[in-house]
Amino acid sequence: DAKTTQPTSMDCAEGRAANLPCNHSTISGNEYVYWYRQIHSQGPQYIIHGLKNNETNEMASLIITEDRKSSTLILPHATLRDTAVYYCIVRVSGTGGFKTIFGAGTRLFVKA
Amino acid sequence: ETGVTQSPTHLIKTRGQQVTLRCSSQSGHNTVSWYQQALGQGPQFIFQYYREEENGRGNFPPRFSGLQFPNYSSELNVNALELDDSALYLCASSLVGGMNTEAFFGQGTRLTVV
Numbered sequence: 001d002a003k004t005t006q007p008t009s010m011d012c013a014e015g016r017a018a019n020l021p022c023n024h025s026t027i028s029g030n031e032y033v034y035w036y037r038q039i040h041s042q043g044p045q046y047i048i049h050g051l052k053n054n055e056t057n058e059m060a061s062l063i064i065t066e067d068r069k070s071s072t073l074i075l076p077h078a079t080l081r082d083t084a085v086y087y088c089i090v091r092v093s094g095t096g097g098f099k100t101i102f103g104a105g106t107r108l109f110v111k112a
Numbered sequence: 113e114t115g116v117t118q119s120p121t122h123l124i125k126t127r128g129q130q131v132t133l134r135c136s137s138q139s140g141h142n143t144v145s146w147y148q149q150a151l152g153q154g155p156q157f158i159f160q161y162y163r164e165e166e167n168g169r170g171n172f173p174p175r176f177s178g179l180q181f182p183n184y185s186s187e188l189n190v191n192a193l194e195l196d197d198s199a200l201y202l203c204a205s206s207l208v209g210g211m212n213t214e215a216f217f218g219q220g221t222r223l224t225v226v
Contacts, residue, residue, distance in 0.1 A: 034214065036217075041200065041220075041222075042219055042220070043116075043202050043204075043217030043218050043219045043220050044155065044202070044204075044217045045217070046214045046215070046216065049214060085154075087154060100145070100147075100155075100157060100204075100215065101157060102147075102154035102155045102156070102157075103154055104153065104154050105154055
C-alpha cells in the first residue's frame with residue numbers, strides 16, 4: 001500500500017499558484033519525498049524530491065514540514081499544460097534499485 | 113523527454129497468448145523497474161532488475177517475468193494473458209549507487225487483451 005495520502009482532485013486558475021498537499025505520517029528517517037506527474041497516457045515525469053529541507057527547481061517548489069509528516073508541492077504559476085495527475089511518493093535512497101509505490105495521486109485541473 | 117524508450121507503443125493480443133515488451137534504459141543507468149497501470153489508477157510495481165537479476169517484486173504472479181541484459185536494457189514477459197492484463201506497462205530506469213536518484217520513465221506500452 002502507498003504510504004502517502006493525497007486529495008483526489010483539485011482545481012486551480014491559470015496563472016495562480018497550485019498548492020498540492022501530501023500526508024506521509026509514517027515516513028521513516030531515511031525516506032525521501034518525491035513528486036511525479038503524469039499527463040494523460042504518458043509516462044510519469046519527475047518533478048522534484050527532498051529529505052527535510054525545502055527544495056526548488058525550475059518546475060516547482062517542495063515544502064516539507066519540520067516533522068516530515070506532510071509536504072506541499074507548489075507550482076508557482078500554473079498553466080493549462082500543468083493539468084495532470086500528481087503523485088507524491090516516499091522511498092528510501094540507496095536501496096539497490098527504484099521500487100516505488102504509487103497511490104492514486106491528485107488530479108489537478110488548471111482552468112483558464 | 114527522457115532517454116528511456118519502450119517498444120512497441122501499442123499491442124493487441126488474444127487471451128492465452130504470450131507477450132514480450134521491451135525497454136531501453138537511459139544511458140548511465142543500471143536498474144530497470146516495470147509497472148502496470150490500469151485505466152484510472154496509479155502505476156503498480158511489478159519488479160525491478162539490477163545487474164541482470166531480479167531484486168524486488170510486487171504482488172504479481174509468476175507468469176509475469178523479466179530479463180535484464182548486459183547493456184541494462186530489459187524485457188517484460190507475460191504468459192497466458194488474461195483480459196485483466198490490459199493496461200499501460202511502464203518501465204523506469206535509475207542508477208544504483210547514487211543517493212536519492214530519481215527514476216526516468218518511458219512512455220509506456222499500451223497492451224490490450226481481447
